[in-house]
Amino acid sequence: MTTNDRIAFQGELGAYSHLAAAEYFSADSPVLACTEFSDTFKAVEDSKASHAIIPVENSVAGSIVENYDLLRTSGTYISGEYSLRIQHSLIVTNTNITDEVTKVYSHPQALAQCTDFIEESLPNAEVIPYYDTAGAAQLVARNPNEKWAAIASELAAPIYDVKVLKNGIENHPNNYTRFLVIQKLPNGGLPSTTYDKTSIVYKQKNSDGLQKTLAIFSSNEINISKVELRPQVGEPWRYWVFLDLEGSSEVVTECIEQLNLAANEYKILGNYQAHQV
Amino acid sequence: MTTNDRIAFQGELGAYSHLAAAEYFSADSPVLACTEFSDTFKAVEDSKASHAIIPVENSVAGSIVENYDLLRTSGTYISGEYSLRIQHSLIVTNTNITDEVTKVYSHPQALAQCTDFIEESLPNAEVIPYYDTAGAAQLVARNPNEKWAAIASELAAPIYDVKVLKNGIENHPNNYTRFLVIQKLPNGGLPSTTYDKTSIVYKQKNSDGLQKTLAIFSSNEINISKVELRPQVGEPWRYWVFLDLEGSSEVVTECIEQLNLAANEYKILGNYQAHQV
Numbered sequence: 001m002t003t004n005d006r007i008a009f010q011g012e013l014g015a016y017s018h019l020a021a022a023e024y025f026s027a028d029s030p031v032l033a034c035t036e037f038s039d040t041f042k043a044v045e046d047s048k049a050s051h052a053i054i055p056v057e058n059s060v061a062g063s064i065v066e067n068y069d070l071l072r073t074s075g076t077y078i079s080g081e082y083s084l085r086i087q088h089s090l091i092v093t094n095t096n097i098t099d100e101v102t103k104v105y106s107h108p109q110a111l112a113q114c115t116d117f118i119e120e121s122l123p124n125a126e127v128i129p130y131y132d133t134a135g136a137a138q139l140v141a142r143n144p145n146e147k148w149a150a151i152a153s154e155l156a157a158p159i160y161d162v163k164v165l166k167n168g169i170e171n172h173p174n175n176y177t178r179f180l181v182i183q184k185l186p187n188g189g190l191p192s193t194t195y196d197k198t199s200i201v202y203k204q205k206n207s208d209g210l211q212k213t214l215a216i217f218s219s220n221e222i223n224i225s226k227v228e229l230r231p232q233v234g235e236p237w238r239y240w241v242f243l244d245l246e247g248s249s250e251v252v253t254e255c256i257e258q259l260n261l262a263a264n265e266y267k268i269l270g271n272y273q274a275h276q277v
Numbered sequence: 278m279t280t281n282d283r284i285a286f287q288g289e290l291g292a293y294s295h296l297a298a299a300e301y302f303s304a305d306s307p308v309l310a311c312t313e314f315s316d317t318f319k320a321v322e323d324s325k326a327s328h329a330i331i332p333v334e335n336s337v338a339g340s341i342v343e344n345y346d347l348l349r350t351s352g353t354y355i356s357g358e359y360s361l362r363i364q365h366s367l368i369v370t371n372t373n374i375t376d377e378v379t380k381v382y383s384h385p386q387a388l389a390q391c392t393d394f395i396e397e398s399l400p401n402a403e404v405i406p407y408y409d410t411a412g413a414a415q416l417v418a419r420n421p422n423e424k425w426a427a428i429a430s431e432l433a434a435p436i437y438d439v440k441v442l443k444n445g446i447e448n449h450p451n452n453y454t455r456f457l458v459i460q461k462l463p464n465g466g467l468p469s470t471t472y473d474k475t476s477i478v479y480k481q482k483n484s485d486g487l488q489k490t491l492a493i494f495s496s497n498e499i500n501i502s503k504v505e506l507r508p509q510v511g512e513p514w515r516y517w518v519f520l521d522l523e524g525s526s527e528v529v530t531e532c533i534e535q536l537n538l539a540a541n542e543y544k545i546l547g548n549y550q551a552h553q554v
Contacts, residue, residue: 059513062342063506083513176513209500209523214491223486225514227504229340236336236360236453236554237502246486277513 006030008040008049014134014156016086020179021053022155024082037066041074044184052182053082057226059176061109068228068242071182071269072201077190078270080181081197083277085173088114089154090121090165091137093144101125105136106151114151117169125149137162176277180270190268194249197225197274201242202259202266203232210241216258222247246274283307285317285326291411291433293363297456298330299432301359314343318351321461329459330359334503336453338386345505345519348459348546349478354467355547357458358474360554362450365391366431367398367442368414370421378402382413383428391428394446402426414439453554457547467545471526474502474551478519479536479543480509487518493535499524523551 007029009017021031032049034040040052054070057063071078088110092101101122104111108129111118118127130136136150141160149165150156157164180199204210210229217224226244241263245252249271259266284306286294298308309326311317317329331347334340348355365387369378378399381388385406388395395404407413413427418437426442427433434441457476481487487506494501503521518540522529526548536543 057508057514059508060510062508065339172511174511174513178514209502210504211491211495211499211501214488214501215495218488218492218495222488224488224491225486227487227506229504231334231336231339233337234449234451236451237334237455 005050006032008032008034008043008052010034010037010040010054012132012134012138014137014153014159015132016084016153016177017053017055017179018134019153019155020055020082020084020177023084024053024080024179024181025051038070041070041076041182044182045075047184050183051079052076053179054182055177055179057178058086059174059178060113060172063228065228065230068230071180072230072240072242072267074182075185076182077185078180078199078272079183080272081275082179082181083176083275084179086113086170086175086177087154087168088151088170089157089167090117090169091140091150091152091157091162092148092165093140093162094147095163095165100147101149102147103128104149104151105130105139107131107133107136110151113170113172113175116171121166122149134159190270193271195271195273196246196249198245198249198252198271199242199269200245200256200259200266201240201269202263204239204241205262205264206235206238208262210239213241213259213262216255216262217243217245220251220255222252222255242269282327283309285309285311285320285329287311287314287317287331289409289411289415291414291430291436292409293361293430293454294330294332294456295411296430296432297332297359297361297454300361301330301357301456301458302328315347318347318353318459321459322352324461327460328356329353330456331459332454332456334455335363336451336455337390337449340505342505342507345507348457349507349517349519349544351459352462353459354462355457355476355549356460357549358552359456359458360453360552361456363390363447363452363454364431364445365428365447366434366444367394367446368417368427368429368434368439369425369442370417370439371424372440372442377424378426379424380405381426381428382407382416384408384410384413387428390447390449390452393448398443399426411436467547470548472548472550473523473526475522475526475529475548476519476546477522477533477536477543478517478546479540481516481518482539482541483512483515485539487516490518490536490539493532493539494520494522497528497532499529499532
């Protein structure tokens with residue numbers, strides 16, 4: 001492993017993207033914490049990281065559309081997929097304070113996903129939105145004399161030297177975030193692989209409805225597992241169409257040849273092993 | 278017109294949704310300004326407003342997914358569509374201050390859409406994000422002795438008694454927001470109409486890829502103009518599928534009968550006149 005063999009992710013150390021990196025690669029993989037999603041793509045393009053791991057959708061909140069735009073425009077390709085079960089933990093500096101927690105900090109989405117637990121177990125705590133789950137754990141760690149708690153990933157506890165009081169405090173246990181692993185696109189183009197999952201993006205022709213291109217895959221019995229549309233800026237109600245396709249990579253390749261005639265531009269984003277929940 | 282014949286929208290008076298209401302209905306239509314999108318749906322369900330007008334997508338930023346969820350769960354139906362050209366105006370209290378503007382306030386998206394103008398014409402102004410475009414106009418109006426400006430819709434100027442210094446200051450002139458007009462669903466169900474545009478939502482069957490249901494429309498030569506997926510909460514990577522369909526309402530009805538067998542649940546959201554940009 002060279003110094004560049006590290007994994008870029010967006011967020012603070014201990015963020016859910018960091019946890020996804022630890023589970024997909026290994027717990028001791030070197031990482032690069034980035035401020036913005038675009039920084040993680042840039043780190044890979046500039047060879048400052050060998051891979052990045054980026055969230056593309058959550059099973060409760062939906063798609064993270066910014067990362068679709070970045071996948072289309074960047075010089076990277078998708079080499080893997082990982083669905084992380086989002087398990088929220090209550091994190092404190094002193095495990096004796098349970099009933100006396102005065103403030104609970106976390107990202108608004110995490111707070112919204114733990115309302116049942118907060119109501120039952122922390123009835124007297126003030127609920128305070130914070131920019132980041134791992135950042136909230138860090139805030140609690142820095143104020144050990146306060147009776148504060150954070151809601152964050154289990155991984156944040158050892159990083160900030162705080163304790164997990166309770167794990168799995170989310171309302172819906174079936175909460176997953178799907179991550180994609182990206183790498184730098186080699187000069188020779190996409191590496192040749194024959195996995196069963198392929199992601200593509202193409203530009204809808206102005207005159208056609210979306211059914212024209214979608215029909216190519218349905219008539220070839222290729223499973224479409226996800227459709228995401230993003231605007232073609234300057235062409236109202238015309239889209240870049242992102243598809244996740246499941247089926248023999250040979251048949252998918254044949255479909256893409258037909259797509260070449262039916263769409264204005266296309267790009268294969270990657271061919272990789274699907275990760276089943 | 279009774280007192281209930283009014284149009285609910287989300288935002289302050291003079292917001293772009295208010296402008297859409299004025300253009301779709303008439304400039305003197307009574308309106309009800311609501312804080313949240315869900316409040317506009319509730320106003321219609323509770324007969325506090327006869328209609329609501331809600332944004333569903335912008336041609337630069339993409340979909341407003343919250344309104345898709347509300348369309349599915351509310352007791353309303355879609356009766357119309359309107360694409361509003363988003364033209365930003367520079368709004369001031371004193372038209373002599375052009376070069377001396379010290380602060381410019383607006384919603385972050387509006388500021389991001391006017392960067393070229395701000396750089397060229399307001400090089401010395403501090404750019405300050407504000408929660409709402411019309412709210413920014415109101416703030417400027419309340420501080421007539423400051424050399425402040427707001428970026429907002431033209432409509433905000435007469436409402437807050439401020440002046441438009443320049444109109445059409447956005448970087449991309451082809452910036453549109455598509456609105457839907459909703460009404461309360463009568464007890465008898467959806468009114469029968471035969472317009473060429475129909476919106477539906479259905480629940481994907483667990484075992485099937487998306488191509489199974491999409492193929493019904495492509496094989497019947499119905500145009501699919503928009504696909505939007507929203508999560509089925511508790512079923513990771515299974516979706517509620519929202520489709521906008523264009524074609525004879527008779528053929529669409531036949532397709533929906535076939536859909537009845539291929540999808541788990543469906544709801545016709547409305548049949549209405551398409552509005553071409």
